[in-house]
Amino acid sequence: MRLSWNYGFSILFVFNLNKATARPDCQGDVRIEVSAGAEEFFTVGVSAGFGAQFSRSANQTFDLVVADPFDACFFEEAAYAGQAVLVQRGSCNFTDKAENVQRVGARFMLLVDTDDSGCVPMGSTEGSSEEPLKLILGAATISAKAGARLQELLAAGQAVNISPWAPTYSRYDASEIVMWLIAVAAVTAAGLWAGSDFLEERLSRQSFQGEGVVSKKVSQRPEVTMITPQVAIIFVAFASIMLLTLYFFLSHIFFLFLLTVFCIASSQAIVIALTPALTHFAPHLRETQFVVPRTQWEVSAPVAILGPPVAALVIIWAMCRLETWAWPLQDLMGLSMMLLILRQFRLPSIKVASILLPLCFLYDIFWVFLQPLITHSDSVMVDVAKGGSSHETMPMLLLGDLEAMWEGVDDGEESAAAFKDSDAGSAPRPDEEWGAADAGHETESSSLMHPGSHSQAQPRSPARGHQ
The missing domain is CATH 3.50.30.30 (Glucose Oxidase; domain 1)
Known part of the structure; x- marks a missing residue:
């Protein structure tokens, strides 16, 4: 059941983060x-x-x-x-x-x-x-x-x-198919990854039951956070506050700050997402540690191997993010962050799911459709997605711009x-x-x-x- 709720949370998260944002510009022939x-x-x-x-x-x-x-x-x-x-x-x-x-x-x-x-x-x-x-x-x-x-x-x-x-x-429109595939892939990968963690953890605990020992493999997994009803309500309220904050205070300087945070977080997420694949083909790297010269810092082998190319990839995207070919890199960065988040957050019961899912649905409906009717102005969510006064596309977007040549x-x-x-x-x-x-x-x-x-x-x- 816990795997099912986590999979449901994955669906919620991707649905909430992958909403359509119609541009008000011309879409003509x-x-x-x-x-x-x-x-x-x-x-x-x-x-x-x-x-x-x-x-x-x-x-x-x-x-x-x-x-x-x-x-x-x-x-x-x-x-x-x-x-x-x-x-x-x-x-x-x-x-x-x-x-x-x-x-x-x-x-x-x-x-x-x-x-x-x-x-x-x-x-x-x-x-x-x-x-x-x-x-x-x-x-x-x-x-x-x-x-x-x-x-x-x-x-x-x-x-x-x-x-x-x-x-x-x-x-x-081939872009719609691409976006659908991205959403389905994110939901599937996040659910399977988190479910695999849960099953391996349960099997490991059963294997060591009575011995008072927890395997090292389990202890290295990221800490799992259970969503409670209170956290579910706070989550939606915090999302609305952040949306309004971006709407009123988004400027070019603030955008650069968000861009920097996004690049750092996504680079870490990509390394974490690729580490299991690397250690699968090279198991000996799991226990290998490197010491940074002239410091006492220890860096794991996967981080030392994957870190430089991932950092270079993120820097290339940051410098060329406005190019039409850059959207797959942005999607890779965003999906890695989503996978990491969905891996660590779980819905423990149907009660929590019954609170969080409808609230997020109402959150989308309100900020996309109802708020413009109430305030007689443009949608706050659409304006933020387009970058507001910074005129920059927000980095927290999933893109599928195959049709950029026509738009x-x-x-x-x-x-x-x-x-x-x-x-x-x-x-x-x-x-x-x-x-x-x-x-x-x-x-x-x-x-x-x-x-x-x-x-x-x-x-x-x-x-x-x-x-």
């Missing part, structure tokens, strides 16, 4: 390559429900300019022949903006959303203009963050070029060049180039897409989770 001098990056947008269809490859490039006035509700004297125009949402209808931009010769309209929570899709209905045009320009919406980044580049005098296109998306980075910190190879299978189709589509009209509140006017690529969200 259009990829927009941006080139500004030596800087290259991409962002993601949502295609409009009117106007031209998008190419399946980045074979159209436009010079980007800012509309004057920015809302593009009217132009007195303007000429944007062949250019892409950056337009702000608001003041008039979507199709009015598009018609005004098209009248002055522009080929593409890039709408900047004013809501930080995402991107509004541009649709079309009747009645927004007295003289409707047949819209033949392309149009897409980008997030407020991406728009601010483009405005900064243009204000600095940079020549900005954009290449919008619509990648072919799979209906299935883009709205603040322009990722290089588009790093993902070019993945687009080789998206050959352009002649019938989906910049062709015309029937244009209607729409108020800003609508989110309907014009049927058949655009590729039906489905936006996907990244599979991420708390650790």
Whole structure:
């Protein structure tokens, strides 16, 4: 029974730490390559429900300019022949903006959303203009963050070029499978490891029963902590306090402190997790000790062997954590910490499980869904997961970013060049180039897409989770 409760605690822990954290940025079907001098990056947008269809490859490039006035509700004297125009949402209808931009010769309209929570899709209905045009320009919406980044580049005098296109998306997200496998692996490994400790301890005690001796092998195992009902309640309360502390006080300096603690703790956890495998193939290392020169410190052989490469691995991750290939290292570090924690904490009875599991479930529901409704603000948990004012992704995250090549980075910190190879299978189709589509009209509140006017690529969200 004790093994079952420990396995249940593993499920609780991974469920609690591996919750989905939806990013409020754009999750659209259009990829927009941006080139500004030596800087290259991409962002993601949502295609409009009117106007031209998008190419399946980045074979159209436009010079980007800012509309004057920015809302593009009217132009007195303007000429944007062949250019892409950056337009702000608001003041008039979507199709009015598009018609005004098209009248002055522009080929593409890039709408900047004013809501930080995402991107509004541009649709079309009747009645927004007295003289409707047949819209033949392309149009897409980008997030407020991406728009601010483009405005900064243009204000600095940079020549900005954009290449919008619509990648072919799979209906299935491989990242979700990766995240599921990571969660299941963590639950299974933690439960089996802790269960193995318990069974070996019980067998050893039975073997030495009556002799007053406990085997050395058992005494070297980490101390086990039993979760009591009081500890279960304190655990959830402490988690809420820590969440609020991070929300109100998270800064770049505080983030660096958390990063340092995470690196030290995870490096120790990786060494502990790998030690059984090392001693299985080299049993003589279990009893071997080394003395650090000029000190009295004794270091076990597994620590001396595994410590340097693990430390190097953690340092590499800390220096390159923003790279798209770094997420497996972060997952390895996080999983090692979880395995160590789940190995040492056990639920001794169904009473404790009946208290802790529902409380953690309510904790998740409250901070993700109920708290934003009560406070009329963003979710504290989502904001902390995104790094708050530090704008850093929290290291205590499990990631499965196989789709990073499509999701883009709205603040322009990722290089588009790093993902070019993945687009080789998206050959352009002649019938989906910049062709015309029937244009209607729409108020800003609508989110309907014009049927058949655009590729039906489905936006996907990244599979991420708390650790």
